[in-house]
Amino acid sequence: MTIDARSVRTDRLSTFVREAGDPSAPVLLLVHGNVSSSVFFEELMEDLAADFHLIAPDYRGYGDSERKVVDATRGMADFSDDLAALLDTLGVEGPVDVLGWSAGGNIALQLAIDHPGRVRRIVLEASGSPYGFGGTTGLEGRPVAADFAGSGGGTANPEFCRAIAEGDRGDGPTSPRTTLRSFYVRPGFTFDPDVEEKYVDGMLRMSIGEDVYPGDLTPTDTWPGVAPGTTGTNNALSPKYLDQSVFARLDPVPPVLWIRGADDQIVSDTSMFDLAQLGRLGVVPGYPGEEVCPTQPMVSQLRTVLQAGGGEVTEIVYEECGHSPHLEHPERFAQDVREFLLR
Template structure:
């Protein structure tokens, strides 16, 4: 079957000018695709083509990411700036019926927040490598207990400074901290190879991220607690800090929408042993002064999400072997089939 072309446009909403990829029959059920951090909707191009025969696909870029307008992210609202942006887009497109949403990585936190704040707008959720409902880093236990009172080790200061500099400079090289190396080593399982032309389009999507205190990674403050930094108040990484993000309320929805959770067995980003969690890096000796696992344990991200989904009700967890942080890129046909079957 020939799928409709993927089209792009800017949509002015009540909140910002949003860049959107669209495909499919306008009368088909709506599926909204929400990308992850340091990426854009370009990462969904192949998935859009696979699913456009069954759904009206809408894939926006975050504020300050991809082709969307740069607007400061108020991190003190957690992920609500992002989820409210999605709702404003639906309003601008005059979509009032409940929709299905797929969130990849931090996009998973965005769709969870949308379901909490606007349950009447949601039919079903797909979480692809979704983040912990208790933010990124700085908590322990299945209930997301904060490790430090000031949430040290989370927020804007956790991003690698050299990576941020290279991102801002549009670096297309292969140095250890370059965006391209990060794509190859962490977005997918190491050893997975992209088509070279497609890989460059994904790199374009990463490099379109607005770098600064307002967007990525956000500002930071100092801390007396290890590792010496704590969250600021603006930017994506602060919005993901447990100081501002607690989505345990998803379990209190009555009813909570059914959830399909797909993750890779070899994910190094969202993991109970994440290589982006400073506590895990400290435990491995990569960050000096680590006070020990008793005082600063790594965050059990996957286990925390599972606990909330179990409390919420109906969910299905699929774990893909030989797969990292991007199941839709690494196992595209299986992923599209699983999503289509669940949403039907």
């Protein structure tokens, strides 16, 4: 099986795309997560190429795609519009199936919301909450603070951002490699060394700054001292700009297969990347308490929105699995996806 890798110029930007499978087969669009690239899908593409025409682009500013400002005030719409433009340029007609991993799940939902004719079925892999990342509570995604403090560009660890910008390939506590080993997968999971290097490459090949990742920030007197800015990926994931609960009101609601790991530390009802959870654990100082700044139940929020739509929703939880089921349980994941999309 050969993966064709090339840049495709659309009317929005130059998008780097990995493509595999028979062009006459059903299209499956693969959308990667934050701080990654389409290289993370190469093994999955090998597993699925016999059944699908696979299209795996890099986000704007990620991997080998063109660096362009992410307008966070549109939520995830810059990314979903980029995908729609790519499908147009590739001459893909009719609805496609979409698999979104982590923040890619939010992009898949946005594509269905803004371009409903484009999406037939959705596979959500460890998808983020429809109310974004940080700054909300309750099943209905109620904002914790009026200025949405605790979400946006200021929530990223600056040492982690610096490590990416400097091309850090080491195993220090804030390095991309350590983050990959400790959070992208369940601690204790080991990669083939060559594969790990490829994934570290994918993490390092992204733009660091206010325009792409993590984005700008707004200082605030509200704990933890940062509120969202207006540009960059993490601001696009702020609930100030992102509310995808309207997905439940689509007609029809696309069938959804939702696969997640039981040990996911990134997208969780007790996420180790939620500043409120870190404050509750004493990692971030000055925490005002659960009554003032409750944690975000990310998984429960997503389940509530999916169930509200009344459509077909299949939730599968993999035991002994972190944030990347397709990396940790590749054969099972490919088979679950194949069965869902081909039935």
